[in-house]
Amino acid sequence: QPKIPLLQQKWIFEMGSSPIMKYRIIILAVIAFLLISSAVIFAFGRKDGGKTALTIEFWGLDEPAAWSAIITAYQTANPGRAIKYVKKDAATYERDLLNALASGVGPDIAAINNTWLNKHQNKFSPMTGGFMNADSFKNTFVDTAAADLIVGNNIYALPFYADTLALYYNKTLFNNAGLVNPPKTWDAFNEAVKELATVSEGGTIGRAGAALGTANNVNHASDILSLLMLQTGTVMVNTNRQASFGQTVSLNSRPYNPGLAALDFYTSFASISKPVYTWNARMPNSLSAFSSGKAAMYLGYAGDLKSIASSAINYSLAPMPQVKDSKTNPDYLDVNFASYHSGAVTQLSRNKTAAWDFLVFATSQNAANSYLTQTRLPTARRDLVPYQATDPVLAVFAKQALTAFNWPQPDDTEVTRIFNRLIDDVAQGRSTSAEAIREAEVEVSNLLK
Numbered sequence: 001q002p003k004i005p006l007l008q009q010k011w012i013f014e015m016g017s018s019p020i021m022k023y024r025i026i027i028l029a030v031i032a033f034l035l036i037s038s039a040v041i042f043a044f045g046r047k048d049g050g051k052t053a054l055t056i057e058f059w060g061l062d063e064p065a066a067w068s069a070i071i072t073a074y075q076t077a078n079p080g081r082a083i084k085y086v087k088k089d090a091a092t093y094e095r096d097l098l099n100a101l102a103s104g105v106g107p108d109i110a111a112i113n114n115t116w117l118n119k120h121q122n123k124f125s126p127m128t129g130g131f132m133n134a135d136s137f138k139n140t141f142v143d144t145a146a147a148d149l150i151v152g153n154n155i156y157a158l159p160f161y162a163d164t165l166a167l168y169y170n171k172t173l174f175n176n177a178g179l180v181n182p183p184k185t186w187d188a189f190n191e192a193v194k195e196l197a198t199v200s201e202g203g204t205i206g207r208a209g210a211a212l213g214t215a216n217n218v219n220h221a222s223d224i225l226s227l228l229m230l231q232t233g234t235v236m237v238n239t240n241r242q243a244s245f246g247q248t249v250s251l252n253s254r255p256y257n258p259g260l261a262a263l264d265f266y267t268s269f270a271s272i273s274k275p276v277y278t279w280n281a282r283m284p285n286s287l288s289a290f291s292s293g294k295a296a297m298y299l300g301y302a303g304d305l306k307s308i309a310s311s312a313i314n315y316s317l318a319p320m321p322q323v324k325d326s327k328t329n330p331d332y333l334d335v336n337f338a339s340y341h342s343g344a345v346t347q348l349s350r351n352k353t354a355a356w357d358f359l360v361f362a363t364s365q366n367a368a369n370s371y372l373t374q375t376r377l378p379t380a381r382r383d384l385v386p387y388q389a390t391d392p393v394l395a396v397f398a399k400q401a402l403t404a405f406n407w408p409q410p411d412d413t414e415v416t417r418i419f420n421r422l423i424d425d426v427a428q429g430r431s432t433s434a435e436a437i438r439e440a441e442v443e444v445s446n447l448l449k
Contacts, residue, residue, distance in 0.1 A: 053080040054351050056358055059097065060111040061090050061341065066374040070367045074358055083358060094413070098123075101348060108349040109359060111341045114148040115412040117156055124344040126154035129353040131360045141380050142401045144338040157342035158363045159380035160371060162401040163301045164336045165220065165227055167318040168308060173207075173296040182297075182318035186265065189297075189321045190276050193269065196296035197278040205278065208295040211286030213270030213279035214427045215420035218286045222419035224299050226407060227337035228262035231323050236407040243444035246437040263426060263433050270427040281428060290315075301339060302378050302397045317396045338404035340380065410447035418443050 060067070064085055071083045086107065088096060100106035101123055110124075117124070134153045138146045145159040169182045177196050183189040193209030200206070215221035229236065229245055238244040245259035268274045270281070283289060290298035291311035299320070300308075308315060324332040343362065345355040361367055368381050372388070378397035379388050388398035409415045422440040425431040431439075 054354060055082040055084055056109060056351055056355050057084045057086065057107040058109040058343075058358075059086050059088050059093075059107040060343075061088060061093060062111075062375060063087065066371055067362075069370050069374075070362050073367070074361050077361075078357075081354065081358075101346060104348055106346055106348055108351055108355040109343050109345055111160070112157060112344045113412055114144070114159070114338065114340050114342060114406060115409045116344075117149065117151060118408055119411050121151060121156065123347055124156055125347050125349065125352050126151075126156055127345075127356050129356050131356055140382060142338075142382060142385075142404070144401070144405050145340075145342070145380050148338075148406060149342055157344040158359045159340055159342040160363065160368075161375070161377040162338055162340045162380035162404065163303055163378055164338055164397050164400040164404045165223060165299055165301060165320050166396050166400060167320055168290060168298040168300055168304070168315055169318060170290070170293060170296045170313055171316050172314045173293070177296075182316070183321050184319070184325045186321050186323060192297070193276050193278050199277060203272045203277070205280065205283065207293075208283060208289060209276070209278040210269060210297040210299075211279060211283070211289050211295040212297075212299065213267055214281050214283075215423035216281055217283055218279075219300060219304070221423055222416040223337055223339060225262065225266050225419055225423060227320070227335070228266055229259050230337065230405065230407065231335045232258035232262050234259040234262060237448065241448045243441045243448065245444075246441040260433055260437055263422070263437055267423060267427045267433065281424070302376065302394065305376060305393065317393065319396055319400060334400075334403040336400040336404035338401065338406050410444065414447055415444060 058067075064087055067083075067085050071085060074083060075081060097106060097110055098120075112120070112124070132140070132155065134146070134150050134155065137150060137155055141159055142162050144162060149155065149157045149159065167182055173196055174180075174182070174192075177192075179192060179195060183192045189210070195209070196207070197209035198206035211218060212224070218224070226236070235244045235247065238247075246257070247259070248255050248257045250256070269276050269279050271277055272280075279295075284292075284294065286295065286298055287300065287304060287307060289295035291308055291313060293313050298304075298308075319334075320336055322332070322334055326332050326334050343359045345352050345359070349355050362371070363381070365381060365383060368379065369384060369387070371377075372379055372384070376394065378394050378401055379385060380401065382402075385398050385402065388394045391398070418440050422436045425436045426433045
C-alpha cells in the first residue's frame with residue numbers, strides 16, 4: 001500500500017477523520033495506485049500493443065545493410081523492441097543453426113532454405129498471433145512459397161524473395177554467330193550450342209556453346225537437372241513417399257522414362273559422341289567460364305548477377321528454355337525452378353508472437369521493396385511482380401517466379417550430392433544413365449523414410 005506523504009497526512013488530520021473522509025482517502029489512494037501502474041505499463045510496454053520490451057535475435061545470410069532500414073523502421077514503430085541481426089557464414093550456417101538450437105541458445109528467427117521444412121519442420125514454430133491464414137498467404141505470395149512453406153493449414157515461414165534459374169547469354173558471341181534471339185526451347189538451345197561452340201576434330205574445346213553437361217564444374221547442376229525432370233513431367237516423389245524420378249510411364253501407348261530422358265539430355269553436352277558436345281570435366285567453373293567469355297550461355301540465378309555484372313562481357317538475360325514455346329503451344333505451360341530463403345520462427349524462441357510480428361512487417365510491401373532494392377533479388381510478393389517487371393535486369397526472374405516450383409527434397413544437401421554424382425558418373429562413363437538413375441532413386445528413397 002502506498003505511503004501517504006506528510007503534507008497529505010497533515011491535510012487529513014485537519015479535515016477530521018470521519019468515515020466519509022476515510023472513504024475518500026481510500027478512493028484517492030486507489031486512483032493514485034492505478035495512475036502509477038498505468039505509467040509503469042506505458043513505460044515498459046503493453047502486452048496488447050506489441051510494445052513489450054524485448055530483443056529478437058535474427059540469423060541470416062544477407063549483409064546487414066539489407067536489413068538495416070527495415071529494422072530501424074520496425075523499432076521506431078515498436079518502441080521497446082530491438083531486432084538483433086546476425087550475419088552467418090553460408091558454408092557452415094545449417095550446422096551452426098542446428099547446433100545452437102540443440103544447445104538451447106539459437107535465434108528467435110532464422111533464414112531457411114525453401115526445402116528445409118522437409119527435414120527440419122520440428123525445429124520451427126507455425127505462425128501465431130492470427131496475422132494471416134493460408135488463403136491470405138496464397139493471395140500475397142507466389143505459388144511456390146505456398147507449396148514449400150505451408151504444412152497443412154499452418155504457415156511455417158514467410159519468403160524474403162523467390163529466385164529462379166534463367167538463361168544468361170553473351171550478346172557479342174550471339175551477334176558474331178548471327179543469332180538474333182536467345183533460344184526459347186531446348187531444341188533451339190541445342191541449335192544455338194552448335195553455332196556458338198568451337199571444338200577441334202580431336203575434341204578440344206576452344207569455347208563452350210553452353211556451360212552444361214557435368215556437375216563438378218557446373219554451378220547449380222543438381223537444380224538444373226531437377227528442372228529438366230520437372231519440365232518433362234517427371235514425378236519426383238510418389239504418393240508412397242518414395243523417389244520415382246527414374247520410373248517408366250506410358251506415353252502415347254509407349255514406354256517413356258521422363259527422368260532418364262532429362263538426365264540424357266543434360267549429359268549430352270559432355271559427350272564427345274554427341275553433336276552438341278561443348279563441355280567436359282576439364283573446363284573451368286561454369287560461372288568463371290561465362291564471365292570470361294569462354295562459354296556463350298550460362299544457366300543461373302539472380303544471385304549470380306553481381307559476379308557476372310562485374311565482368312567485362314556484354315551479356316543479357318532471357319527466360320529459362322522450355323520443352324515447348326507456351327505462346328505457340330497453348331497446351332504447354334511453362335515450368336521454372338525456385339530457390340530462395342524465408343524467415344522462420346524457432347521452437348525455442350520465448351517471443352514467438354513478437355518474432356512473427358517482425359516477419360510480417362519485414363515481408364510487407366514497402367519493407368520487401370526495401371530489401372529487394374538492397375539485394376537485387378526477385379520478389380516473392382505477387383503485388384511487386386508488375387513493379388519488378390519494368391526492371392531491365394530483374395524482369396525475367398520476377399515473371400518466372402509465378403511459374404516456378406521445387407520438389408519435396410528430403411534433404412537438399414544430400415540430394416545435391418546424389419544428383420551431382422549421378423551426373424558425373426554418366427558424363428564420365430563410370431555408369432550407364434539407367435544404372436545411375438536407379439541407384440540415385442534408391443538413395444533418395446532412403447532419405448524419405
